[in-house]
Amino acid sequence: MSDPASHTHPEGRRGLIQILDIDTRLLGMVGAFVVICAAFQIWTGIRALPDFSWNPFAWIGAGRFLVPQNTFNIAVQTVSVAIMAAGMVFVIVTRHIDLSVGSLMALCSATMAVFQTEFMPKTLGLGLEHPLTAPLAVLLGILVGAAVGAFQGWLIGYQRIPSFIVTLGGLLIWSRVAYFVAGGQTIGPLDGTFLMLGGTNGTLGVGLSWALAAIAALGAGWALWSSRRAKLHHGFPVKPVWAEVTLIGIVVGLIAGFTAIINSNMVPPARLKRLFDARGEVMPEGYTEAYGIPISVLLLIIVALLLTVMALRTRLGRYIFATGGNPDAAELSGINTRLLTVKIFALMGGLCGLSAAVASARLSNHSLDIGTLDELRVIAAAVIGGTALAGGFGTVYGAILGALIMQSLQSGMAMVGVDAPFQNIVVGAVLVLAVWIDIQYRKRRGIKV
Amino acid sequence: MTGRGTPLVEMRDISISFGGIKAVDHVSIDLYPGEVVGLLGHNGAGKSTLIKCLSGAYQADAGEIFINGDKATIRNPRDARAYNIETIYQTLALADNLDAASNLFLGRELITPLGMVDDARMEAETRKIMGRLNPNFRKFKEPVSALSGGQRQSVAIARAVYFNAKILIMDEPTAALGPHETQMVAELIQELKRQGLGIFLIEHDIHAVMDLCDRASVMKNGQLVGTVNVNEVTDDDILGMIILGKKPAKAA
Numbered sequence: 209m210s211d212p213a214s215h216t217h218p219e220g221r222r223g224l225i226q227i228l229d230i231d232t233r234l235l236g237m238v239g240a241f242v243v244i245c246a247a248f249q250i251w252t253g254i255r256a257l258p259d260f261s262w263n264p265f266a267w268i269g270a271g272r273f274l275v276p277q278n279t280f281n282i283a284v285q286t287v288s289v290a291i292m293a294a295g296m297v298f299v300i301v302t303r304h305i306d307l308s309v310g311s312l313m314a315l316c317s318a319t320m321a322v323f324q325t326e327f328m329p330k331t332l333g334l335g336l337e338h339p340l341t342a343p344l345a346v347l348l349g350i351l352v353g354a355a356v357g358a359f360q361g362w363l364i365g366y367q368r369i370p371s372f373i374v375t376l377g378g379l380l381i382w383s384r385v386a387y388f389v390a391g392g393q394t395i396g397p398l399d400g401t402f403l404m405l406g407g408t409n410g411t412l413g414v415g416l417s418w419a420l421a422a423i424a425a426l427g428a429g430w431a432l433w434s435s436r437r438a439k440l441h442h443g444f445p446v447k448p449v450w451a452e453v454t455l456i457g458i459v460v461g462l463i464a465g466f467t468a469i470i471n472s473n474m475v476p477p478a479r480l481k482r483l484f485d486a487r488g489e490v491m492p493e494g495y496t497e498a499y500g501i502p503i504s505v506l507l508l509i510i511v512a513l514l515l516t517v518m519a520l521r522t523r524l525g526r527y528i529f530a531t532g533g534n535p536d537a538a539e540l541s542g543i544n545t546r547l548l549t550v551k552i553f554a555l556m557g558g559l560c561g562l563s564a565a566v567a568s569a570r571l572s573n574h575s576l577d578i579g580t581l582d583e584l585r586v587i588a589a590a591v592i593g594g595t596a597l598a599g600g601f602g603t604v605y606g607a608i609l610g611a612l613i614m615q616s617l618q619s620g621m622a623m624v625g626v627d628a629p630f631q632n633i634v635v636g637a638v639l640v641l642a643v644w645i646d647i648q649y650r651k652r653r654g655i656k657v
Numbered sequence: 658m659t660g661r662g663t664p665l666v667e668m669r670d671i672s673i674s675f676g677g678i679k680a681v682d683h684v685s686i687d688l689y690p691g692e693v694v695g696l697l698g699h700n701g702a703g704k705s706t707l708i709k710c711l712s713g714a715y716q717a718d719a720g721e722i723f724i725n726g727d728k729a730t731i732r733n734p735r736d737a738r739a740y741n742i743e744t745i746y747q748t749l750a751l752a753d754n755l756d757a758a759s760n761l762f763l764g765r766e767l768i769t770p771l772g773m774v775d776d777a778r779m780e781a782e783t784r785k786i787m788g789r790l791n792p793n794f795r796k797f798k799e800p801v802s803a804l805s806g807g808q809r810q811s812v813a814i815a816r817a818v819y820f821n822a823k824i825l826i827m828d829e830p831t832a833a834l835g836p837h838e839t840q841m842v843a844e845l846i847q848e849l850k851r852q853g854l855g856i857f858l859i860e861h862d863i864h865a866v867m868d869l870c871d872r873a874s875v876m877k878n879g880q881l882v883g884t885v886n887v888n889e890v891t892d893d894d895i896l897g898m899i900i901l902g903k904k905p906a907k908a909a
Contacts, residue, residue, distance in 0.1 A: 441777070521774055522773060525774075526763070526774055527764075530755055530760075532754065533753050533755055536748070537748075537750035537763070538752065538764075539734070540712075540714060540744070540746065540750045541734065541750070541763040541764035542733065542765075543764050600752070601754055
């Protein structure tokens with residue numbers, strides 16, 4: 209379809225970005241992420257070369273940062289904070305804060321661990337590795353998180369205690385409650401099925417990963433195209449077809465690229481051999497296998513999709529953003545903002561439970577320091593991802609990208625041997641810098657939020 | 658005021674106080690279909706507070722509200738909307754981060770059969786009503802923070818008009834507007850009046866009151882000074898009521 213109006217458009221020479229209608233803030237974050245990855249790739253490359261070379265391609269070629277194994281690890285390490293950051297977006301959008309997420313996550317983890325190692329096998333006498341243990345444990349963790357979150361939300365929404373105070377109290381309280389629930393000790397090993405949520409212990413394999421990527425690519429293409437059709441149906445302006453196709457192409461390319469990298473991360477031969485031994489088989493000579501997409505990453509993608517649909521396509525999401533933009537207007541429009549607060553904090557708590565499952569499964573036990581300082585990582589991820597502390601603006605994908613940027617920075621610095629205290633200095637500086645850039649951007653664009 | 662049938666709205670003996678200060682002190686006002694009643698008084702006289710009892714933003718401590726002769730219970734803005742009471746607040750009550758359509762349908766979103774908000778249909782409806790109210794309005798995609806005062810006002814007015822209000826409350830609708838847009842609002846008020854709506858108009862501009870209103874109720878220090886038929890008094894009479902708190906002898 210050719211659109212004659214676009215040729216006679218007064219601002220005829222619009223930039224490619226405007227025509228493609230890509231969020232420039234998202235582009236900025238992706239740019240920052242690419243710069244960080246490239247920098248660490250080169251840095252690790254220079255260190256890895258036996259003799260110093262002036263050839264930049266040699267640096268990049270020898271880099272250890274963007275290899276499949278490290279990409280896989282960063283993806284797995286990001287999930288726990290990213291799941292919580294996705295929920296934190298809604299908390300911050302409604303002008304609240306939740307400082308208790310790390311502690312609440314520890315409580316959920318402790319509850320799930322005790323459930324798996326004590327309640328199911330001993331109290332109920334079902335023994336270890338019962339098939340119901342893992343699903344019930346995850347469900348319990350999410351419920352405990354949601355219940356605690358709802359209670360905090362009730363204190364904030366109905367009793368009008370500032371969220372900063374309620375969740376600061378929660379930060380102190382729930383970590384101690386977790387300590388008592390766990391009996392002051394590390395609990396493990398956890399249920400075998402449960403551990404599949406952790407990362408290397410639960411991956412989809414190459415075939416399923418590609419199948420999933422194909423479904424995701426088709427879904428994304430369909431979503432973009434049907435939104436175009438809906439606009440045309442109402443006679444609204446749409447992008448030119450080539451722009452739409454380019455956009456779909458970029459999305460499909462990203463999905464395929466990510467899957468290809470993850471799928472080329474091979475399972476170490478020693479580990480494969482153990483797996484074959486465990487099944488009483490002999491590993492064939494020259495046998496290799498790739499991990500594929502970890503279940504935890506799949507979980508994060510599902511959470512991100514559901515929350516994005518909630519934010520953009522449901523009344524609940526609309527009310528969250530309206531309340532963040534103008535709480536009085538929301539109230540006068542008949543929105544029950546108190547109940548909304550309860551719902552948001554319950555959602556945040558439930559996500560803490562899910563995050564706790566991923567984190568404790570990754571560590572394969574409940575450790576006492578799980579979740580410590582996570583509240584700061586989560587808030588930082590959401591803020592780096594463009595969530596405005598003044599309320600009213602934030603995106604789920606931004607928060608996840610923020611978590612990814614933070615994790616990449618930390619992994620990269622650890623790889624090149626930056627000392628731990630200096631790592632924190634860098635992450636802190638990046639947080640402040642990100643918000644400063646965001647403020648400048650808004651000023652330039654005249655966005656008042 | 659007898660012989661005009663049942664009033665659309667009757668607020669009887671309304672009182673509300675905040676921390677010992679009587680913001681509204683035993684005030685009674687009424688409104689008939691196709692009528693514009695002006696509410697006047699100094700800042701802090703209690704006009705907005707009184708009217709917020711009707712729009713559901715506040716709850717009166719004492720007194721009763723009758724809609725079409727039936728006693729009404731209005732505990733929150735949702736209840737008020739259920740009685741077809743729509744309010745245009747002085748602050749406009751818009752969520753600045755959302756676009757015009759989202760604001761227009763806030764709290765009453767159109768949804769698809771799957772329960773998702775139907776943005777495309779809401780935008781189409783918004784384009785329709787804005788085409789009627791303010792044909793120059795173009796910024797359907799921008800958040801309303803990017804709109805001018807007049808454009809924001811037209812979004813707020815569209816929201817009140819779209820849902821078939823029977824009773825319209827306008828709290829200084831022209832305060833932020835230029836002369837052209839003020840004229841537009843005046844014409845709209847006349848049009849809505851012809852359609853049989855009852856309108857409470859809170860207004861500082863005495864000339865606007867003389868032009869647009871059928872009756873005027875004046876408040877001072879939380880109490881009702883009196884209600885007069887606008888065509889029986891002069892603007893000086895009304896000013897006297899506002900400033901001195903005295904009802905003119907001939908209209909008593």
